[in-house]
Amino acid sequence: MSKQIISTNFDKADAHKLEVYEKLGGYRSLEKVFKMKPEEIIDHVKKSGLRGRGGAGFSAGMKWGFVPKSIDKPKYLCVNADEGEPGTFKDRKILQLDPHSMIEGIITCSYAVGIHTTYIYIRGEYTKPRIRTQAAIDEAYAKGYLGRNILGSGFDLDVIVHRGAGAYICGEETGLIESLEGKKGEPRAKPPYPAVIGVFGCPTVVNNVETLSALPFIMNEGWEAYARLGTEKSTGTMLFSISGSVERPGVYEGEFGVNLWDFIERSTGGVRGGRKLKAVIPGGSSAAILTAEEAGSTNLDYESLAAAGSMVGSGAIMVLGEDDCVVKALRVIARFYAHESCGQCPQCREGTYFISELAERLESGHGDQSDIEKILDTCPMMMGVTVCVLADSIAIPARSYIEKFRHEFDEHVKQKRCPYDSARAPAVA
Amino acid sequence: MSEQVEERTGEPFAFNEETERKFQETLGKYPTKMAVLLPALWLAQEQNGYLTDAILEYVAERLELSPVHVYAVVEFYTMYHRTPPGRYHIQLCRTLSCTLCRMEGIERHLAAKHGLHPGEKTDDGMFSLELVECLGSCGTAPVMRVNDVYCENLTLEKVDKIIESCKAGTQLEEDPMQPH
Ligand SMILES: Cc1cc2nc3c(=O)[nH]c(=O)nc-3n(C[C@H](O)[C@H](O)[C@H](O)COP(=O)(O)O)c2cc1C
Ligand code: SF4
Ligand code: FES
Numbered sequence: 101m102s103k104q105i106i107s108t109n110f111d112k113a114d115a116h117k118l119e120v121y122e123k124l125g126g127y128r129s130l131e132k133v134f135k136m137k138p139e140e141i142i143d144h145v146k147k148s149g150l151r152g153r154g155g156a157g158f159s160a161g162m163k164w165g166f167v168p169k170s171i172d173k174p175k176y177l178c179v180n181a182d183e184g185e186p187g188t189f190k191d192r193k194i195l196q197l198d199p200h201s202m203i204e205g206i207i208t209c210s211y212a213v214g215i216h217t218t219y220i221y222i223r224g225e226y227t228k229p230r231i232r233t234q235a236a237i238d239e240a241y242a243k244g245y246l247g248r249n250i251l252g253s254g255f256d257l258d259v260i261v262h263r264g265a266g267a268y269i270c271g272e273e274t275g276l277i278e279s280l281e282g283k284k285g286e287p288r289a290k291p292p293y294p295a296v297i298g299v300f301g302c303p304t305v306v307n308n309v310e311t312l313s314a315l316p317f318i319m320n321e322g323w324e325a326y327a328r329l330g331t332e333k334s335t336g337t338m339l340f341s342i343s344g345s346v347e348r349p350g351v352y353e354g355e356f357g358v359n360l361w362d363f364i365e366r367s368t369g370g371v372r373g374g375r376k377l378k379a380v381i382p383g384g385s386s387a388a389i390l391t392a393e394e395a396g397s398t399n400l401d402y403e404s405l406a407a408a409g410s411m412v413g414s415g416a417i418m419v420l421g422e423d424d425c426v427v428k429a430l431r432v433i434a435r436f437y438a439h440e441s442c443g444q445c446p447q448c449r450e451g452t453y454f455i456s457e458l459a460e461r462l463e464s465g466h467g468d469q470s471d472i473e474k475i476l477d478t479c480p481m482m483m484g485v486t487v488c489v490l491a492d493s494i495a496i497p498a499r500s501y502i503e504k505f506r507h508e509f510d511e512h513v514k515q516k517r518c519p520y521d522s523a524r525a526p527a528v529a
Numbered sequence: 530m531s532e533q534v535e536e537r538t539g540e541p542f543a544f545n546e547e548t549e550r551k552f553q554e555t556l557g558k559y560p561t562k563m564a565v566l567l568p569a570l571w572l573a574q575e576q577n578g579y580l581t582d583a584i585l586e587y588v589a590e591r592l593e594l595s596p597v598h599v600y601a602v603v604e605f606y607t608m609y610h611r612t613p614p615g616r617y618h619i620q621l622c623r624t625l626s627c628t629l630c631r632m633e634g635i636e637r638h639l640a641a642k643h644g645l646h647p648g649e650k651t652d653d654g655m656f657s658l659e660l661v662e663c664l665g666s667c668g669t670a671p672v673m674r675v676n677d678v679y680c681e682n683l684t685l686e687k688v689d690k691i692i693e694s695c696k697a698g699t700q701l702e703e704d705p706m707q708p709h
Contacts, residue, residue, distance in 0.1 A: 107708070110708035110709075111708035174560075183665045184662075184663065184665070185663075186624045186625050186662070186663040187625065187626055187663070187667050188663075188665065188667070189665045189667050189668050191665075192665050192666065193706065196706055197706060197708070223665065224606075224608045225608070225620070225664055225665065225674055226665065227677040228677075228679070228703060260558045260559075262567070262568070263567065263568065263571055264567075264606075265570070265571070265606035265607070265609060266606050266607035266608035266609075266661075267605060267607065268662065279567070280564060281561065281563060281564050282563035282564045282565065282566035282567060282592075282594075282602070283563070283566075283602060284601060284602055284605040285605065300560050300561060300564070341667065341668060342668070343626035343630075343667035343668050343670060344625070344626050344629040344630075344667075345629050345630075349626075349667070349668040349669070349670070350668045350707065350709030351668060351709055352709060381625075385624075385625055416667070418626055418629070418667075420629065428628065429625055429628075429629075432624060432625050432628050433624075433625055435623075436662050436663070439662060440662065442605075
């Protein structure tokens with residue numbers, strides 16, 4: 101199997117406990133961290149090439165660098181553990197199986213940016229991960245890794261777990277910030293970016309759980325060791341959540357730059373039941389779909405997937421087999437975005453609803469050709485015009501599903517029913 | 530147009546001693562009172578099971594917020610209950626990976642065999658069912674959450690066992706999380 105950095109502890113018994121984590125080499129990076137100057141750490145992380153694993157793939161070191169150095173306000177780190185992008189389930193693993201690696205990363209980031217308070221925003225449904233995370237924080241305080249004068253460094257840090265309450269949009273960084281402030285999670289117009297004005301009107305770094313969990317390796321082994329992995333612009337490894345019609349769904353860590361389908365097949369054993377591959381959605385439900393052929397000829401890294409018209413996103417790979425229905429897939433994700441739109445932008449509120457209705461009609465066999473055209477006409481009106489990119493997140497996949505699988509949409513219209521209708525099959529494990 | 534006045538719900542409410550202690554602890558974790566709203570609502574819901582108007586107004590007062598703000602916030606999030614859910618509140622995931630793993634079969638089974646329908650509560654108050662979006666457990670689809678517990682890799686037989694356990698009052702356990 102390929103290089104493991106973030107998931108090395110997943111199969112170690114009780115790695116969520118401090119004692120075990122320490123035995124596995126945990127918290128070792130802090131000694132080095134506290135000997136470095138904050139700017140040196142930011143530089144180090146920049147050079148590693150580490151990019152955000154929450155979806156946008158922005159350079160972590162650069163983001164930290166945007167936070168004003170001298171400012172008479174507190175600064176905050178918000179850890180994004182809202183994990184709501186359909187198909188994504190890797191942060192749950194980190195929180196539950198290896199929470200200390202994230203805490204170690206939090207300490208590094210906070211020290212580098214001059215942050216003394218971190219909030220971990222965990223989605224409301226994640227009860228067990230939240231309990232594990234809180235227990236890990238308590239242990240870290242007791243052992244002097246958190247609190248006042250950490251390991252005699254003179255650096256103070258408090259880490260607070262904040263529970264979400266069910267809203268996908270709170271995963272968007274400014275929605276998260278609004279929610280943390282005790283409001284509806286309605287995203288803010290940017291700029292200003294959170295690095296300048298974030299939570300409580302103060303400079304704020306928002307990073308995904310996995311992004312932070314990569315830091316102990318980068319600090320221990322050096323940025324060169326990290327940058328050597330993967331490709332030039334997609335360095336290191338990422339946790340890929342692979343689900344859908346595969347034999348062994350799960351979270352698999354992979355080095356960037358490998359062939360996409362090859363990686364999926366090696367990790368999961370390929371399409372369930374030996375069926376043929378139909379399509380791959382590589383980066384969460386916001387990503388454009390790839391045909392089987394494209395999945396076989398595209399590499400798994402930021403640049404290759406962008407060149408193929410899709411994205412790495414949150415690393416959520418969903419696989420469709422030959423008898424899975426693309427129209428149904430569109431119906432299901434369109435309904436998701438319609439349900440999760442916060443409603444402040446009319447193009448998003450109306451557009452998501454409209455596409456969802458049309459897709460539903462098409463899938464049930466009640467649609468006609470004009471419904472397909474209506475979806476295609478709606479998509480461009482939703483792109484690049486809203487406060488956040490949720491609207492784009494349905495427009496992009498919707499268009500790609502139709503463009504690449506037009507015949508399936510046409511068949512639904514012609515046959516006046518779903519030609520696959522796997523809905524009648526019994527549940528399988 | 531005639532004005533419709535809805536009746537305000539709920540008995541007079543106050544945090545009990547345990548909740549009050551947690552509330553005080555929470556106040557110290559945030560620089561503003563408003564930021565304590567979501568945690569305070571969780572505490573209230575833990576104590577009472579659901580959030581009545583009286584509770585929302587109590588929380589508003591404790592945090593010096595306008596009741597209008599509190600109502601709007603509660604409305605925005607899906608996990609705050611404004612009416613009592615069943616003793617076992619089931620959230621069945623309906624998003625893509627679960628659909629690809631035939632969650633419809635589970636949904637139909639819950640209806641046909643157990644009389645559980647989305648958006649409804651059983652007459653005896655034991656179960657309520659809600660279809661929800663991705664629960665972040667797509668690798669073990671189909672998935673449902675019963676109160677706080679994730680029930681994964683669902684099959685019809687597994688669903689039957691879970692329902693029986695609930696009826697018998699035994700504590701549900703999550704399957705151990707796999708490394709992958
Ligand atoms: C609609 C929407 C939902 C998002 N949901 C999440 C999420 O659940 N978790 C996450 O880490 N990032 C999510 N993001 C990305 C965040 O806005 C942000 O880019 C990220 O948390 C930054 O951290 P990173 O740079 O470490 O990736 C979402 C973005 C959008 C537009
Ligand atoms: S694009 Fe949609 S989700 Fe994003 S802010 Fe506008 S209405 Fe809300
Ligand atoms: S799609 Fe059901 S848990 Fe993600």
